[in-house]
Every structure is written in C-alpha cells, then in structure tokens.
Amino acid sequence: MITRRDLFKVAGVGAVALAVAPGALRTSFGAPKKISLEDALKEHLGVGMSALKESNLIQVKAPTIAESGANVPVQVKANIPVDQVQALYIFADSNFNPWVTTVEFSPMNGEVFFATRIKLAKTSPVRAVIKMKDGSLLAASKEVKVTVGGCG
Amino acid sequence: MSRLGRAIVRVPRKISKGQTFKVQMVITHPMETGLRKDKKTGKVIPAHYITKVEFLFNGKKVTTLHTGAGISKNPYFAIMMKATESGTLTINYEDNKGGKWSKEVKVNVA
Numbered sequence: 175m176i177t178r179r180d181l182f183k184v185a186g187v188g189a190v191a192l193a194v195a196p197g198a199l200r201t202s203f204g205a206p207k208k209i210s211l212e213d214a215l216k217e218h219l220g221v222g223m224s225a226l227k228e229s230n231l232i233q234v235k236a237p238t239i240a241e242s243g244a245n246v247p248v249q250v251k252a253n254i255p256v257d258q259v260q261a262l263y264i265f266a267d268s269n270f271n272p273w274v275t276t277v278e279f280s281p282m283n284g285e286v287f288f289a290t291r292i293k294l295a296k297t298s299p300v301r302a303v304i305k306m307k308d309g310s311l312l313a314a315s316k317e318v319k320v321t322v323g324g325c326g
Numbered sequence: 327m328s329r330l331g332r333a334i335v336r337v338p339r340k341i342s343k344g345q346t347f348k349v350q351m352v353i354t355h356p357m358e359t360g361l362r363k364d365k366k367t368g369k370v371i372p373a374h375y376i377t378k379v380e381f382l383f384n385g386k387k388v389t390t391l392h393t394g395a396g397i398s399k400n401p402y403f404a405i406m407m408k409a410t411e412s413g414t415l416t417i418n419y420e421d422n423k424g425g426k427w428s429k430e431v432k433v434n435v436a
Contacts, residue, residue, distance in 0.1 A: 277392075285346055288405060290404070
C-alpha cells in the first residue's frame with residue numbers, strides 16, 4: 175500500500191532526477207570544456223606546475239578582496255634585469271581558460287613591469303610566471319577573493 | 327559599436343634622457359569570452375576579444391602582448407619604457423574577428 179509519505183519520497187527523487195538531467199545533458203553535448211591550470215601551463219610554457227620555481231623577486235599586486243570579478247587590477251613587477259627576461263605570463267587558476275596574457279619584453283622596456291585589468295570567474299590565486307632567457311621559470315602568486323564572478 | 331577599437335594612450339609630457347617612463351593605454355572593446363548568453367534570446371554571444379598588441383618605438387619592437395578573453399572589457403595595459411631620443415610610439419593591435427587598428431603617439435625626450 176502506498177502511504178502519503180512514500181508518495182512524497184518518490185516524487186522527491188523524481189524532482190531531483192529532473193533537476194540534474196539538464197546539467198548532465200549540457201555537458202555531454204560538446205559544450206566548450208574548461209581548461210585546467212595544468213593544461214594551460216603545458217600549452218603556453220611546455221611544462222607543468224612542478225617546473226615552476228617560487229621567487230620573491232617577482233611582486234604581484236592585486237586586491238585581496240575584489241568586489242567584481244569582471245575588473246580586477248593586476249600589476250606585476252620584478253627585480254630582474256629586463257635583458258634576462260624573455261616573457262611574462264599571467265594565469266588565473268579557476269578561470270575557464272586560465273591563461274590570461276603573455277608579455278614579451280625587450281631591453282627597451284628598462285624594467286620588468288606590466289599592469290592590466292583581468293576577469294576572474296571566482297576566488298583564486300593570480301599567478302605571474304616569468305620565463306628567463308636561460309629557460310628557467312620563476313613564479314609568484316597572489317590570492318584574490320571575488321564576491322561576484324566576471325566570466326558570465 | 328562605432329567606438330570599437332578606439333584607443334587612448336598616455337605618456338608623460340616631459341621625459342629626460344634615459345629615464346624609464348610609464349605608457350598607459352585603454353582600448354574600447356567588448357572583450358566577449360564566447361561563453362556568455364544573451365539574456366533575451368538565449369543565444370551565445372560570439373567571442374570577440376583583442377588577441378595581440380604591439381608597441382613599436384621608431385620602428386623597433388618594445389613589447390608584444392598576446393591576450394585572451396581573460397582581460398577585462400575595455401582593456402587597460404601599462405608598460406614601462408626607456409628612450410634616449412625623441413620619436414614616435416606606434417601601437418598596433420588586432421582582435422580575433424580580423425579588426426586591425428593603429429595608434430601613434432609622439433614621445434618628446436628633452
């Protein structure tokens with residue numbers, strides 16, 4: 175015999191299944207896939223996270239708490255002679271595509287400096303990676319808390 | 327958007343020889359990621375973002391930026407530069423839809 179309680183249980187399970195289904199369908203239908211940080215690093219640097227060396231020569235300036243993820247000012251500065259630096263990369267861990275930008279320097283820059291405004295999907299570290307001319311990779315990061323995401 | 331691709335570039339008015347100075351620029355551009363949906367029609371707004379920005383001083387390459395959709399709308403970029411003579415700073419930039427623009431700024435070194 176079906177009691178009132180049982181009926182609710184069955185109805186509840188059904189409702190959950192229906193709510194989950196559209197999500198599952200969407201991912202199975204070849205929607206663009208999120209790129210992981212590791213993959214993004216491999217694509218742009220050729221190596222993964224383990225090859226990066228933390229360095230205190232690089233300073234990443236960004237707000238600790240960003241009100242809107244659509245517009246987060248980021249400034250990167252490094253106490254390294256500019257003629258030893260090949261390029262600077264900026265990554266945001268939890269973005270759809272973590273790679274944000276690549277900056278190629280030349281001796282005419284005078285110093286290693288770059289500032290821009292980036293989008294952040296949610297709270298995540300912002301990483302700056304500097305590729306030296308000798309091939310070594312130096313990294314620094316800054317955690318940014320986001321209250322409203324910016325990658326609609 | 328008729329203002330698409332317009333840029334404002336700012337350099338210091340007076341620069342002494344050998345001094346490093348900041349070059350700031352803002353481009354008018356939507357920087358669509360291609361992930362956002364139009365709320366009225368439900369259709370995905372196609373990706374539209376700046377892919378490359380080149381800074382040339384008197385024809386010599388200073389900095390090249392490769393950018394993705396992770397840069398905010400109406401992108402702002404700032405770099406440092408050193409100059410020993412007066413000249414023209416040319417900034418070439420392009421987007422993923424084939425838009426190409428150029429902007430020239432005079433740099434006066436005293």
